[in-house]
Amino acid sequence: MFVPCDRGGGSASSDFKGFTLLMPAVSVGNVGQLAIDLVISTLDMTKVGYFYTDCLVPMVGNNPYATGEENSVELSINAEVYSLPSKKLVVLQIRSPFIKNKYRTFCQTLLSWVKSSKCARVILLSSSHAYQRDDEQLLGTPLRYLLTPDLEKAVGGLIQELNWKEMEKVAAYPGINDTEKVLHVPGGGITKMLFTESCSKGVQMAVLLKFCSEGDNIPDAFALINYLNEWLQLIKSEVNTSSQWKIPSSWRLLFGNGLPPALF
Numbered sequence: 161m162f163v164p165c166d167r168g169g170g171s172a173s174s175d176f177k178g179f180t181l182l183m184p185a186v187s188v189g190n191v192g193q194l195a196i197d198l199v200i201s202t203l204d205m206t207k208v209g210y211f212y213t214d215c216l217v218p219m220v221g222n223n224p225y226a227t228g229e230e231n232s233v234e235l236s237i238n239a240e241v242y243s244l245p246s247k248k249l250v251v252l253q254i255r256s257p258f259i260k261n262k263y264r265t266f267c268q269t270l271l272s273w274v275k276s277s278k279c280a281r282v283i284l285l286s287s288s289h290a291y292q293r294d295d296e297q298l299l300g301t302p303l304r305y306l307l308t309p310d311l312e313k314a315v316g317g318l319i320q321e322l323n324w325k326e327m328e329k330v331a332a333y334p335g336i337n338d339t340e341k342v343l344h345v346p347g348g349g350i351t352k353m354l355f356t357e358s359c360s361k362g363v364q365m366a367v368l369l370k371f372c373s374e375g376d377n378i379p380d381a382f383a384l385i386n387y388l389n390e391w392l393q394l395i396k397s398e399v400n401t402s403s404q405w406k407i408p409s410s411w412r413l414l415f416g417n418g419l420p421p422a423l424f
Contacts, residue, residue: 162241162273164209176243176250177278180392183252185286185354188347189372192285194381195388196253201225201408202395203249205242211252213239213269215262219255224410232409247394250279258350267354271361281311281364283392284354285384289347290371294330301325302371303387306343306355311364322390327369345369378414 182199184192199205216238226232238256243249258266274282290302297304304327307316329341345351351367358365368388372380385405389395395404 161212161269162209162277163212165207175278178280179243179248179250179277181250181252181274181279181282182388183282183284184254185284185349185351186254186257187287187349187351187369188289189287189374189377189380191287191370191372191377191380191384193254194377195285195385196251197224197408197411198381198385198405199394200242200251200253202404202406203244203247205244205249205251207240208243208250209241210237211239211241211270211273213266215259215266215269216254217256217259221255222410224255225408227409248280249394250277263350263353267350267357270354271357271363274363275361281314281366282358283388284351284365284367285388286345286348286351286367286369287372287377287380287384288345288351288369290373292346293371294328294334296328297330297371303383304328304369304371306367306369308355308359308363308365310362311366314364315366318391327367376415378411 182196184190184196186193219238221236223231223234223236226234236255239252239254242251242253244251252270288304303325305319305324306327307319327343327345330344331338332340332342343352343355348369351369355365355367357363368384370380370384370387382405389397397404
């Protein structure tokens with residue numbers, strides 16, 4: 161459930177009527193989470209609360225978006241909510257993996273909150289194993305999208321104008337029965353389950369994902385956030401480049417601190 165926090169002496173509202181909810185799937189390369197970091201940091205979004213759940217591994221750490229000593233000591237936990245009313249945008253950042261067998265519970269709790277908070281739509285940023293693509297998925301861009309039927313009615317025309325590629329369905333039984341096709345998102349975490357649940361519950365949801373491999377996934381995050389920006393225009397630009405996005409201070413520690421100079 162959403163628990164608001166006090167900011168500037170006032171209590172944060174839990175009513176996000178008409179807002180777009182942007183969130184990551186905990187998926188291969190953590191691409192969605194890195195992309196969400198770029199959104200929060202660049203737009204200087206305000207933390208308005210956190211998402212209390214027993215479905216995620218507990219964690220606590222310093223403020224990942226610290227800009228100076230005065231706010232570097234603020235604490236962050238595994239699931240926090242940020243808001244930017246001027247753009248009708250609310251972001252749920254997830255920072256820890258899911259506990260085994262808690263995927264469905266989380267999806268149901270999340271979608272219940274989406275409806276109670278009156279969010280207009282949900283956009284899930286995800287990723288999938290590049291090495292598990294079929295022949296059709298090897299062609300063209302590594303970026304894909306999915307729309308629930310309810311969102312298809314609202315934005316289907318716009319998406320067509322962007323010339324995006326929809327996530328292909330693959331054979332349920334390759335080499336045995338290639339006619340039966342199913343949605344398959346290997347390495348995508350809750351992506352498939354959350355999308356399927358949204359379809360059945362009439363929630364307007366889009367999934368934007370990138371095929372990738374584990375490693376330095378910063379370039380993948382920039383590619384995914386530029387892909388999102390083509391649609392939402394979070395930042396104005398004629399050409400999407402990585403230099404437009406503000407890298408959060410926490411990214412300096414993505415690969416550790418390096419060897420202490422005293423060793424040499």
